Amino acid sequence: MSQAFDVVVIGAGPGGYIAAIRAAQLGFKVACIDEWKNAAGGPAPGGTCTNVGCIPSKALLQSSEHFEHANHHFADHGISTGKVTMDVAKMVGRKDTVVKQNNDGILYLFKKNKVTFFHGRGSFVAAADGAYQIKVAGAAEEVITGKQVVVATGSNARALPGVPFDEELILSNDGALRIGAVPKKLALIGSGVIGLEMGSVWRRLGAEVTILEGLPTFLGAVDEQIAKEAKKAFDKQGLKIELGVKVGEIKTGKKGVNVAYTNAKGEAVSLDADKLIVSIGRVPNTIGLNAEGVGLQLDERGAIVVDGDCKTNLPGVWAVGDVVRGPMLAHKAEEEGVAVAERIAGQHGHVNFNTIPWVIYTSPEIAWVGRTEQQLKADGVAYKAGTFPFLANGRARALGDTTGMVKFLADAKTDEILGVHIVGPMASELISEAVVAMEFKASAEDIARICHAHPSLSEATKEAALAVDKRTLNF
Numbered sequence: 001m002s003q004a005f006d007v008v009v010i011g012a013g014p015g016g017y018i019a020a021i022r023a024a025q026l027g028f029k030v031a032c033i034d035e036w037k038n039a040a041g042g043p044a045p046g047g048t049c050t051n052v053g054c055i056p057s058k059a060l061l062q063s064s065e066h067f068e069h070a071n072h073h074f075a076d077h078g079i080s081t082g083k084v085t086m087d088v089a090k091m092v093g094r095k096d097t098v099v100k101q102n103n104d105g106i107l108y109l110f111k112k113n114k115v116t117f118f119h120g121r122g123s124f125v126a127a128a129d130g131a132y133q134i135k136v137a138g139a140a141e142e143v144i145t146g147k148q149v150v151v152a153t154g155s156n157a158r159a160l161p162g163v164p165f166d167e168e169l170i171l172s173n174d175g176a177l178r179i180g181a182v183p184k185k186l187a188l189i190g191s192g193v194i195g196l197e198m199g200s201v202w203r204r205l206g207a208e209v210t211i212l213e214g215l216p217t218f219l220g221a222v223d224e225q226i227a228k229e230a231k232k233a234f235d236k237q238g239l240k241i242e243l244g245v246k247v248g249e250i251k252t253g254k255k256g257v258n259v260a261y262t263n264a265k266g267e268a269v270s271l272d273a274d275k276l277i278v279s280i281g282r283v284p285n286t287i288g289l290n291a292e293g294v295g296l297q298l299d300e301r302g303a304i305v306v307d308g309d310c311k312t313n314l315p316g317v318w319a320v321g322d323v324v325r326g327p328m329l330a331h332k333a334e335e336e337g338v339a340v341a342e343r344i345a346g347q348h349g350h351v352n353f354n355t356i357p358w359v360i361y362t363s364p365e366i367a368w369v370g371r372t373e374q375q376l377k378a379d380g381v382a383y384k385a386g387t388f389p390f391l392a393n394g395r396a397r398a399l400g401d402t403t404g405m406v407k408f409l410a411d412a413k414t415d416e417i418l419g420v421h422i423v424g425p426m427a428s429e430l431i432s433e434a435v436v437a438m439e440f441k442a443s444a445e446d447i448a449r450i451c452h453a454h455p456s457l458s459e460a461t462k463e464a465a466l467a468v469d470k471r472t473l474n475f
Protein backbone atom coordinates (compact mmCIF):
# COMPACT_ATOMS: atom_id res chain seq x y z
CA MET A 1 0.00 0.00 0.00
CA SER A 2 1.62 3.27 -1.12
CA GLN A 3 1.90 6.19 1.29
CA ALA A 4 -0.75 8.81 0.51
CA PHE A 5 -0.14 12.54 0.95
CA ASP A 6 -2.24 15.65 0.48
CA VAL A 7 0.69 17.45 -1.12
CA VAL A 8 3.81 15.99 -2.76
CA VAL A 9 6.58 18.46 -3.58
CA ILE A 10 9.24 17.38 -6.08
CA GLY A 11 12.49 19.26 -5.44
CA ALA A 12 13.76 20.74 -2.17
CA GLY A 13 15.39 23.92 -3.44
CA PRO A 14 14.12 27.24 -2.08
CA GLY A 15 10.90 26.89 -4.08
CA GLY A 16 10.17 23.31 -3.03
CA TYR A 17 11.25 23.15 0.59
CA ILE A 18 9.49 26.41 1.43
CA ALA A 19 6.30 25.21 -0.35
CA ALA A 20 6.46 21.97 1.66
CA ILE A 21 6.90 23.76 4.99
CA ARG A 22 4.12 26.28 4.29
CA ALA A 23 1.75 23.48 3.18
CA ALA A 24 2.53 21.56 6.40
CA GLN A 25 1.92 24.72 8.47
CA LEU A 26 -1.50 24.93 6.81
CA GLY A 27 -2.37 21.45 8.06
CA PHE A 28 -1.65 19.25 5.03
CA LYS A 29 0.10 15.89 5.09
CA VAL A 30 3.17 16.71 3.02
CA ALA A 31 6.01 14.81 1.34
CA CYS A 32 9.04 16.44 -0.24
CA ILE A 33 11.32 14.51 -2.61
CA ASP A 34 14.83 15.62 -3.49
CA GLU A 35 17.62 13.76 -5.23
CA TRP A 36 20.65 15.99 -4.44
CA LYS A 37 23.48 13.96 -2.88
CA ASN A 38 26.32 15.27 -0.72
CA ALA A 39 29.87 13.95 -1.16
CA ALA A 40 29.04 10.96 1.07
CA GLY A 41 25.93 10.13 -0.95
CA GLY A 42 23.57 11.43 1.75
CA PRO A 43 20.72 13.88 1.27
CA ALA A 44 21.58 17.52 0.61
CA PRO A 45 18.29 19.43 0.38
CA GLY A 46 18.40 23.11 -0.53
CA GLY A 47 18.84 22.73 -4.28
CA THR A 48 21.11 24.82 -6.48
CA CYS A 49 20.79 27.73 -4.05
CA THR A 50 22.24 25.88 -1.07
CA ASN A 51 24.61 23.46 -2.79
CA VAL A 52 26.08 25.26 -5.80
CA GLY A 53 24.50 28.69 -5.91
CA CYS A 54 23.58 31.52 -3.56
CA ILE A 55 25.06 30.19 -0.33
CA PRO A 56 28.45 28.77 -1.43
CA SER A 57 29.08 31.73 -3.75
CA LYS A 58 28.48 34.16 -0.88
CA ALA A 59 30.79 32.10 1.38
CA LEU A 60 33.61 32.36 -1.18
CA LEU A 61 32.88 36.04 -1.83
CA GLN A 62 33.20 36.68 1.91
CA SER A 63 36.51 34.78 2.24
CA SER A 64 38.00 36.45 -0.82
CA GLU A 65 36.84 39.86 0.38
CA HIS A 66 38.60 39.33 3.73
CA PHE A 67 41.73 38.41 1.76
CA GLU A 68 41.45 41.54 -0.36
CA HIS A 69 40.94 43.72 2.71
CA ALA A 70 43.91 42.18 4.52
CA ASN A 71 46.09 42.72 1.45
CA HIS A 72 44.97 46.15 0.36
CA HIS A 73 42.92 47.95 3.01
CA PHE A 74 44.07 46.94 6.51
CA ALA A 75 47.12 49.20 6.19
CA ASP A 76 44.79 52.24 5.90
CA HIS A 77 43.54 51.39 9.39
CA GLY A 78 47.07 51.11 10.79
CA ILE A 79 47.02 47.31 10.78
CA SER A 80 50.08 45.58 9.40
CA THR A 81 49.92 41.88 8.75
CA GLY A 82 53.10 40.90 6.96
CA LYS A 83 52.61 38.67 3.95
CA VAL A 84 49.03 37.47 3.71
CA THR A 85 48.51 34.01 2.25
CA MET A 86 45.40 32.15 1.19
CA ASP A 87 44.80 28.47 1.93
CA VAL A 88 42.32 27.73 -0.87
CA ALA A 89 41.56 24.22 0.43
CA LYS A 90 40.58 25.70 3.80
CA MET A 91 38.46 28.39 2.16
CA VAL A 92 36.64 25.76 0.07
CA GLY A 93 36.31 23.54 3.17
CA ARG A 94 34.70 26.39 5.11
CA LYS A 95 32.30 26.92 2.21
CA ASP A 96 31.41 23.21 2.33
CA THR A 97 30.72 23.49 6.07
CA VAL A 98 28.41 26.46 5.49
CA VAL A 99 26.59 24.45 2.81
CA LYS A 100 26.21 21.45 5.14
CA GLN A 101 24.83 23.65 7.94
CA ASN A 102 22.15 24.80 5.51
CA ASN A 103 21.40 21.24 4.28
CA ASP A 104 21.06 20.05 7.89
CA GLY A 105 18.94 23.09 8.74
CA ILE A 106 16.42 22.12 6.07
CA LEU A 107 16.28 18.49 7.26
CA TYR A 108 15.64 19.83 10.78
CA LEU A 109 12.88 22.12 9.47
CA PHE A 110 11.22 19.17 7.71
CA LYS A 111 11.18 17.25 11.01
CA LYS A 112 9.93 20.26 12.95
CA ASN A 113 7.08 20.80 10.48
CA LYS A 114 6.33 17.07 10.03
CA VAL A 115 7.20 17.06 6.32
CA THR A 116 8.13 13.51 5.20
CA PHE A 117 11.38 13.71 3.26
CA PHE A 118 12.26 11.21 0.52
CA HIS A 119 15.82 11.11 -0.84
CA GLY A 120 15.69 10.14 -4.50
CA ARG A 121 14.35 11.13 -7.89
CA GLY A 122 10.65 11.79 -8.14
CA SER A 123 8.77 11.12 -11.38
CA PHE A 124 5.17 11.07 -12.42
CA VAL A 125 3.69 7.61 -12.96
CA ALA A 126 0.03 8.31 -13.60
CA ALA A 127 -3.05 10.04 -12.32
CA ALA A 128 -5.52 7.76 -10.57
CA ASP A 129 -8.49 8.24 -8.21
CA GLY A 130 -8.09 12.00 -7.86
CA ALA A 131 -4.41 11.77 -7.01
CA TYR A 132 -1.06 11.43 -8.78
CA GLN A 133 1.20 8.45 -8.34
CA ILE A 134 4.80 9.57 -7.94
CA LYS A 135 7.68 7.12 -8.14
CA VAL A 136 10.59 7.81 -5.79
CA ALA A 137 13.81 6.20 -7.01
CA GLY A 138 16.39 6.40 -4.25
CA ALA A 139 18.21 3.72 -2.30
CA ALA A 140 14.95 1.80 -2.74
CA GLU A 141 12.08 2.38 -5.11
CA GLU A 142 8.55 3.15 -4.00
CA VAL A 143 5.43 4.85 -5.26
CA ILE A 144 3.66 7.47 -3.18
CA THR A 145 0.51 9.44 -4.02
CA GLY A 146 -0.34 13.11 -3.75
CA LYS A 147 -3.69 14.82 -4.28
CA GLN A 148 -1.74 17.96 -5.15
CA VAL A 149 1.75 18.02 -6.64
CA VAL A 150 4.15 20.95 -6.63
CA VAL A 151 7.01 20.66 -9.13
CA ALA A 152 10.08 22.64 -8.05
CA THR A 153 12.83 20.92 -9.99
CA GLY A 154 14.90 24.04 -10.63
CA SER A 155 17.40 24.63 -13.40
CA ASN A 156 20.78 23.54 -14.74
CA ALA A 157 23.70 25.55 -16.11
CA ARG A 158 23.52 26.15 -19.86
CA ALA A 159 26.54 24.82 -21.75
CA LEU A 160 27.89 26.33 -24.96
CA PRO A 161 26.82 24.22 -27.95
CA GLY A 162 29.41 21.47 -28.46
CA VAL A 163 31.38 22.43 -25.34
CA PRO A 164 30.19 20.21 -22.48
CA PHE A 165 31.22 20.94 -18.90
CA ASP A 166 34.02 18.65 -17.69
CA GLU A 167 34.25 20.58 -14.38
CA GLU A 168 38.06 20.40 -14.64
CA LEU A 169 38.85 22.87 -17.41
CA ILE A 170 35.39 23.90 -18.59
CA LEU A 171 33.42 24.76 -15.49
CA SER A 172 29.79 25.41 -14.69
CA ASN A 173 28.87 27.13 -11.42
CA ASP A 174 29.42 23.74 -9.76
CA GLY A 175 33.09 23.43 -10.73
CA ALA A 176 33.65 27.18 -10.32
CA LEU A 177 32.80 26.84 -6.63
CA ARG A 178 35.37 24.13 -5.96
CA ILE A 179 38.49 25.20 -7.86
CA GLY A 180 41.33 23.76 -5.78
CA ALA A 181 44.05 26.34 -6.38
CA VAL A 182 44.07 29.93 -7.63
CA PRO A 183 44.35 29.76 -11.43
CA LYS A 184 46.94 32.08 -12.90
CA LYS A 185 44.60 32.97 -15.74
CA LEU A 186 40.86 32.52 -15.57
CA ALA A 187 38.49 33.11 -18.47
CA LEU A 188 34.75 33.46 -18.13
CA ILE A 189 32.07 33.60 -20.78
CA GLY A 190 29.06 35.66 -19.66
CA SER A 191 29.15 38.83 -17.57
CA GLY A 192 25.86 38.29 -15.75
CA VAL A 193 25.43 37.88 -12.01
CA ILE A 194 27.21 34.53 -11.76
CA GLY A 195 30.11 35.54 -14.05
CA LEU A 196 30.74 38.76 -12.13
CA GLU A 197 30.53 37.08 -8.73
CA MET A 198 32.79 34.16 -9.64
CA GLY A 199 35.19 36.43 -11.53
CA SER A 200 35.41 38.67 -8.45
CA VAL A 201 36.23 35.76 -6.12
CA TRP A 202 39.17 34.53 -8.17
CA ARG A 203 40.43 37.99 -9.11
CA ARG A 204 40.62 38.91 -5.42
CA LEU A 205 42.65 35.77 -4.81
CA GLY A 206 45.14 36.73 -7.51
CA ALA A 207 43.91 35.27 -10.79
CA GLU A 208 44.12 37.33 -13.95
CA VAL A 209 40.45 37.32 -14.94
CA THR A 210 38.99 38.00 -18.38
CA ILE A 211 35.21 38.01 -18.82
CA LEU A 212 33.91 37.74 -22.38
CA GLU A 213 30.42 39.05 -23.02
CA GLY A 214 28.51 38.72 -26.26
CA LEU A 215 26.22 41.69 -25.67
CA PRO A 216 27.49 45.16 -26.52
CA THR A 217 26.22 46.72 -23.25
CA PHE A 218 27.34 45.91 -19.73
CA LEU A 219 24.55 44.63 -17.44
CA GLY A 220 21.78 45.65 -19.82
CA ALA A 221 19.03 44.90 -17.29
CA VAL A 222 20.55 47.29 -14.74
CA ASP A 223 19.89 51.04 -14.68
CA GLU A 224 22.46 52.51 -17.11
CA GLN A 225 23.89 55.04 -14.67
CA ILE A 226 24.36 52.35 -12.03
CA ALA A 227 25.87 49.86 -14.51
CA LYS A 228 28.34 52.54 -15.67
CA GLU A 229 29.41 53.26 -12.09
CA ALA A 230 29.85 49.55 -11.40
CA LYS A 231 31.88 49.04 -14.57
CA LYS A 232 34.19 51.89 -13.56
CA ALA A 233 34.81 50.17 -10.22
CA PHE A 234 35.42 46.75 -11.83
CA ASP A 235 37.84 48.29 -14.36
CA LYS A 236 39.76 49.91 -11.49
CA GLN A 237 39.99 46.54 -9.72
CA GLY A 238 41.49 44.96 -12.83
CA LEU A 239 38.52 42.76 -13.69
CA LYS A 240 38.85 42.69 -17.46
CA ILE A 241 35.43 42.68 -19.14
CA GLU A 242 35.27 42.58 -22.94
CA LEU A 243 31.87 43.42 -24.40
CA GLY A 244 30.46 42.62 -27.83
CA VAL A 245 32.65 39.58 -28.45
CA LYS A 246 31.81 36.60 -30.63
CA VAL A 247 33.17 33.39 -29.15
CA GLY A 248 34.55 30.91 -31.66
CA GLU A 249 36.38 27.64 -31.13
CA ILE A 250 37.23 26.48 -27.61
CA LYS A 251 40.07 23.97 -27.28
CA THR A 252 41.28 22.16 -24.20
CA GLY A 253 44.72 20.65 -23.76
CA LYS A 254 47.31 19.74 -21.15
CA LYS A 255 48.04 23.40 -20.48
CA GLY A 256 44.46 24.53 -20.08
CA VAL A 257 41.91 26.14 -22.34
CA ASN A 258 42.15 28.28 -25.44
CA VAL A 259 39.26 30.51 -26.43
CA ALA A 260 39.26 31.99 -29.92
CA TYR A 261 37.01 35.01 -30.24
CA THR A 262 36.39 38.11 -32.30
CA ASN A 263 36.41 41.29 -30.26
CA ALA A 264 34.10 44.29 -30.67
CA LYS A 265 36.52 45.83 -33.21
CA GLY A 266 36.30 42.70 -35.34
CA GLU A 267 39.82 41.53 -34.48
CA ALA A 268 40.56 37.84 -34.01
CA VAL A 269 41.86 37.14 -30.48
CA SER A 270 43.24 33.97 -28.94
CA LEU A 271 42.91 33.78 -25.16
CA ASP A 272 44.78 31.17 -23.09
CA ALA A 273 43.54 30.38 -19.61
CA ASP A 274 44.04 27.70 -16.97
CA LYS A 275 40.30 27.31 -16.64
CA LEU A 276 37.13 28.56 -18.30
CA ILE A 277 33.88 29.26 -16.47
CA VAL A 278 30.84 29.28 -18.73
CA SER A 279 28.05 31.36 -17.16
CA ILE A 280 25.66 32.06 -20.02
CA GLY A 281 22.41 31.38 -18.22
CA ARG A 282 20.45 28.43 -16.94
CA VAL A 283 17.89 26.07 -18.44
CA PRO A 284 14.76 24.84 -16.65
CA ASN A 285 15.16 21.27 -15.43
CA THR A 286 12.55 18.57 -15.97
CA ILE A 287 14.96 15.69 -16.57
CA GLY A 288 13.58 12.38 -15.37
CA LEU A 289 10.25 13.84 -14.27
CA ASN A 290 8.25 12.00 -16.95
CA ALA A 291 6.46 15.23 -17.81
CA GLU A 292 5.60 13.87 -21.27
CA GLY A 293 4.19 10.66 -19.77
CA VAL A 294 1.45 12.55 -17.92
CA GLY A 295 1.05 15.35 -20.48
CA LEU A 296 2.60 18.13 -18.39
CA GLN A 297 3.00 21.02 -20.83
CA LEU A 298 6.45 22.53 -21.39
CA ASP A 299 7.30 25.60 -23.48
CA GLU A 300 10.00 25.84 -26.18
CA ARG A 301 12.64 26.61 -23.50
CA GLY A 302 11.72 23.47 -21.59
CA ALA A 303 10.05 25.45 -18.80
CA ILE A 304 6.82 24.13 -17.32
CA VAL A 305 3.96 26.28 -18.59
CA VAL A 306 2.06 27.92 -15.72
CA ASP A 307 -0.52 30.67 -15.36
CA GLY A 308 -0.16 33.67 -13.04
CA ASP A 309 -1.05 31.42 -10.08
CA CYS A 310 1.61 28.77 -10.89
CA LYS A 311 -1.08 26.30 -12.05
CA THR A 312 0.05 23.93 -14.82
CA ASN A 313 -2.20 22.43 -17.50
CA LEU A 314 -2.82 19.39 -15.24
CA PRO A 315 -5.43 19.77 -12.49
CA GLY A 316 -3.81 19.71 -9.04
CA VAL A 317 -0.28 20.10 -10.44
CA TRP A 318 1.59 23.34 -9.73
CA ALA A 319 5.11 24.46 -10.58
CA VAL A 320 7.33 27.12 -9.00
CA GLY A 321 10.83 28.59 -9.14
CA ASP A 322 13.46 28.27 -11.83
CA VAL A 323 11.49 25.59 -13.70
CA VAL A 324 8.82 28.16 -14.67
CA ARG A 325 8.83 31.64 -16.28
CA GLY A 326 10.14 34.68 -14.46
CA PRO A 327 13.45 35.61 -12.88
CA MET A 328 15.68 32.77 -11.71
CA LEU A 329 16.07 33.97 -8.13
CA ALA A 330 15.84 32.03 -4.88
CA HIS A 331 13.50 34.52 -3.20
CA LYS A 332 11.16 34.51 -6.23
CA ALA A 333 11.03 30.70 -5.96
CA GLU A 334 10.28 30.95 -2.22
CA GLU A 335 7.49 33.49 -2.71
CA GLU A 336 5.88 31.26 -5.34
CA GLY A 337 6.23 28.25 -3.03
CA VAL A 338 4.40 30.04 -0.21
CA ALA A 339 1.73 31.40 -2.56
CA VAL A 340 1.04 27.94 -4.06
CA ALA A 341 0.71 26.28 -0.63
CA GLU A 342 -1.75 29.00 0.37
CA ARG A 343 -3.72 28.64 -2.87
CA ILE A 344 -3.96 24.88 -2.29
CA ALA A 345 -5.46 25.77 1.11
CA GLY A 346 -8.01 28.02 -0.61
CA GLN A 347 -6.26 31.21 0.47
CA HIS A 348 -5.18 34.09 -1.76
CA GLY A 349 -1.43 33.63 -2.08
CA HIS A 350 0.17 36.53 -3.92
CA VAL A 351 3.51 37.29 -5.54
CA ASN A 352 4.21 40.87 -6.59
CA PHE A 353 6.61 40.55 -9.53
CA ASN A 354 7.08 44.34 -9.57
CA THR A 355 8.79 44.39 -6.21
CA ILE A 356 11.19 41.47 -6.52
CA PRO A 357 14.65 42.77 -5.61
CA TRP A 358 17.77 41.88 -7.60
CA VAL A 359 21.25 41.77 -6.11
CA ILE A 360 24.74 41.22 -7.48
CA TYR A 361 27.11 40.51 -4.59
CA THR A 362 30.25 41.97 -6.12
CA SER A 363 32.20 44.81 -4.57
CA PRO A 364 30.61 47.28 -4.98
CA GLU A 365 27.33 45.44 -4.57
CA ILE A 366 24.58 46.23 -7.07
CA ALA A 367 20.91 46.03 -6.04
CA TRP A 368 17.68 47.28 -7.48
CA VAL A 369 13.93 47.02 -7.42
CA GLY A 370 11.36 48.34 -9.85
CA ARG A 371 11.94 49.98 -13.19
CA THR A 372 15.17 51.45 -14.55
CA GLU A 373 15.44 54.93 -16.06
CA GLN A 374 15.73 53.42 -19.55
CA GLN A 375 12.56 51.36 -18.97
CA LEU A 376 10.62 54.41 -17.79
CA LYS A 377 11.73 56.30 -20.90
CA ALA A 378 10.70 53.39 -23.13
CA ASP A 379 7.33 53.19 -21.33
CA GLY A 380 6.82 56.95 -21.79
CA VAL A 381 6.44 57.54 -18.05
CA ALA A 382 7.16 61.05 -16.75
CA TYR A 383 9.53 60.66 -13.82
CA LYS A 384 11.85 62.53 -11.48
CA ALA A 385 15.28 61.14 -10.52
CA GLY A 386 17.34 61.75 -7.41
CA THR A 387 20.81 60.40 -6.63
CA PHE A 388 23.06 60.57 -3.60
CA PRO A 389 26.71 59.44 -3.65
CA PHE A 390 28.20 57.34 -0.83
CA LEU A 391 31.13 59.76 -1.03
CA ALA A 392 28.99 62.20 0.96
CA ASN A 393 27.83 59.63 3.54
CA GLY A 394 29.63 59.65 6.90
CA ARG A 395 29.26 55.93 7.59
CA ALA A 396 30.63 55.05 4.13
CA ARG A 397 33.67 57.26 4.81
CA ALA A 398 34.19 55.59 8.19
CA LEU A 399 33.93 52.17 6.54
CA GLY A 400 36.44 53.26 3.92
CA ASP A 401 34.09 52.38 1.07
CA THR A 402 32.60 55.38 -0.68
CA THR A 403 32.06 53.86 -4.13
CA GLY A 404 28.69 54.32 -5.76
CA MET A 405 25.33 55.89 -5.10
CA VAL A 406 21.66 55.43 -4.34
CA LYS A 407 19.24 56.46 -7.06
CA PHE A 408 15.50 57.02 -6.74
CA LEU A 409 13.05 57.21 -9.61
CA ALA A 410 9.63 58.60 -8.76
CA ASP A 411 6.52 59.44 -10.73
CA ALA A 412 6.70 63.10 -11.85
CA LYS A 413 3.11 63.80 -10.80
CA THR A 414 2.31 61.54 -7.85
CA ASP A 415 5.87 61.11 -6.47
CA GLU A 416 5.23 57.32 -6.14
CA ILE A 417 8.53 55.42 -6.10
CA LEU A 418 8.93 53.57 -9.42
CA GLY A 419 12.44 52.20 -8.96
CA VAL A 420 15.40 52.30 -6.60
CA HIS A 421 18.90 51.44 -7.80
CA ILE A 422 21.97 51.12 -5.63
CA VAL A 423 25.62 50.49 -6.35
CA GLY A 424 27.83 50.58 -3.29
CA PRO A 425 28.50 49.08 0.12
CA MET A 426 25.79 46.79 1.54
CA ALA A 427 23.43 47.51 -1.35
CA SER A 428 22.00 44.00 -0.75
CA GLU A 429 20.72 45.08 2.68
CA LEU A 430 19.79 48.66 1.77
CA ILE A 431 17.47 47.56 -1.03
CA SER A 432 14.99 46.05 1.49
CA GLU A 433 13.83 49.50 2.56
CA ALA A 434 13.04 50.32 -1.06
CA VAL A 435 11.16 47.02 -1.49
CA VAL A 436 9.02 47.74 1.57
CA ALA A 437 8.43 51.30 0.38
CA MET A 438 7.33 50.16 -3.08
CA GLU A 439 5.17 47.37 -1.67
CA PHE A 440 3.32 50.02 0.38
CA LYS A 441 3.21 52.34 -2.64
CA ALA A 442 5.24 54.97 -0.81
CA SER A 443 6.25 58.28 -2.35
CA ALA A 444 9.84 59.51 -2.40
CA GLU A 445 8.75 62.12 0.14
CA ASP A 446 7.59 59.36 2.53
CA ILE A 447 11.16 58.04 2.66
CA ALA A 448 12.61 61.55 2.85
CA ARG A 449 10.46 62.26 5.93
CA ILE A 450 11.39 59.05 7.82
CA CYS A 451 14.08 59.27 10.53
CA HIS A 452 17.11 57.16 9.55
CA ALA A 453 19.82 56.24 12.08
CA HIS A 454 23.02 58.26 12.02
CA PRO A 455 25.60 57.40 10.95
CA SER A 456 24.31 54.72 8.64
CA LEU A 457 24.47 53.85 4.96
CA SER A 458 20.68 54.05 4.94
CA GLU A 459 20.99 57.82 5.26
CA ALA A 460 22.12 57.74 1.62
CA THR A 461 18.72 56.21 0.79
CA LYS A 462 16.92 59.03 2.60
CA GLU A 463 19.13 61.62 0.90
CA ALA A 464 18.49 60.11 -2.55
CA ALA A 465 14.76 60.38 -1.79
CA LEU A 466 15.33 64.06 -0.85
CA ALA A 467 17.29 64.48 -4.08
CA VAL A 468 14.14 63.66 -6.05
CA ASP A 469 12.89 67.10 -4.94
CA LYS A 470 16.38 68.61 -5.22
CA ARG A 471 16.73 69.20 -1.49
CA THR A 472 19.57 66.98 -0.27
CA LEU A 473 20.93 68.13 3.08
CA ASN A 474 24.42 66.64 2.90
CA PHE A 475 25.42 67.10 -0.70
Ligand SMILES: Cc1cc2nc3c(=O)[nH]c(=O)nc-3n(C[C@H](O)[C@H](O)[C@H](O)COP(=O)(O)OP(=O)(O)OC[C@H]3O[C@@H](n4cnc5c(N)ncnc54)[C@H](O)[C@@H]3O)c2cc1C
Residues within 6 Å of the ligand: 010, 011, 012, 013, 014, 015, 016, 033, 034, 035, 036, 045, 046, 047, 048, 049, 050, 052, 053, 054, 055, 057, 120, 121, 122, 123, 152, 153, 154, 155, 173, 194, 285, 287, 288, 289, 320, 321, 322, 323, 327, 328, 329, 330, 331, 332, 333, 361
Ligand atom coordinates in the same frame (compact mmCIF):
# COMPACT_ATOMS: atom_id res chain seq x y z
C1 LIG B 1 26.34 30.41 -8.70
C2 LIG B 1 24.93 30.83 -8.44
C3 LIG B 1 24.69 31.85 -7.56
C4 LIG B 1 23.39 32.25 -7.30
N1 LIG B 1 23.19 33.27 -6.42
C5 LIG B 1 21.94 33.68 -6.16
C6 LIG B 1 21.70 34.70 -5.22
O1 LIG B 1 22.63 35.25 -4.63
N2 LIG B 1 20.42 35.07 -4.98
C7 LIG B 1 19.37 34.49 -5.62
O2 LIG B 1 18.22 34.86 -5.37
N3 LIG B 1 19.56 33.50 -6.51
C8 LIG B 1 20.81 33.08 -6.78
N4 LIG B 1 21.00 32.05 -7.67
C9 LIG B 1 19.81 31.43 -8.30
C10 LIG B 1 19.14 30.45 -7.33
O3 LIG B 1 20.07 29.48 -6.94
C11 LIG B 1 17.94 29.79 -8.00
O4 LIG B 1 17.08 30.79 -8.50
C12 LIG B 1 17.17 28.94 -7.00
O5 LIG B 1 17.98 27.92 -6.48
C13 LIG B 1 15.94 28.31 -7.65
O6 LIG B 1 15.27 27.55 -6.72
P1 LIG B 1 14.36 26.31 -7.15
O7 LIG B 1 13.77 25.79 -5.89
O8 LIG B 1 13.46 26.70 -8.23
O9 LIG B 1 15.36 25.25 -7.79
P2 LIG B 1 16.73 24.60 -7.30
O10 LIG B 1 17.37 25.37 -6.23
O11 LIG B 1 17.49 24.32 -8.53
O12 LIG B 1 16.29 23.23 -6.65
C14 LIG B 1 15.73 22.19 -7.38
C15 LIG B 1 15.91 20.90 -6.59
O13 LIG B 1 15.14 19.89 -7.21
C16 LIG B 1 15.87 18.68 -7.23
N5 LIG B 1 15.31 17.87 -8.31
C17 LIG B 1 15.27 18.15 -9.62
N6 LIG B 1 14.60 17.18 -10.29
C18 LIG B 1 14.21 16.28 -9.35
C19 LIG B 1 13.47 15.09 -9.40
N7 LIG B 1 12.92 14.63 -10.53
N8 LIG B 1 13.29 14.41 -8.24
C20 LIG B 1 13.80 14.87 -7.08
N9 LIG B 1 14.49 16.00 -6.97
C21 LIG B 1 14.68 16.71 -8.10
C22 LIG B 1 17.30 19.13 -7.46
O14 LIG B 1 18.19 18.13 -7.02
C23 LIG B 1 17.34 20.38 -6.57
O15 LIG B 1 17.71 20.04 -5.26
C24 LIG B 1 22.30 31.61 -7.93
C25 LIG B 1 22.54 30.55 -8.81
C26 LIG B 1 23.83 30.16 -9.06
C27 LIG B 1 24.05 29.02 -9.98
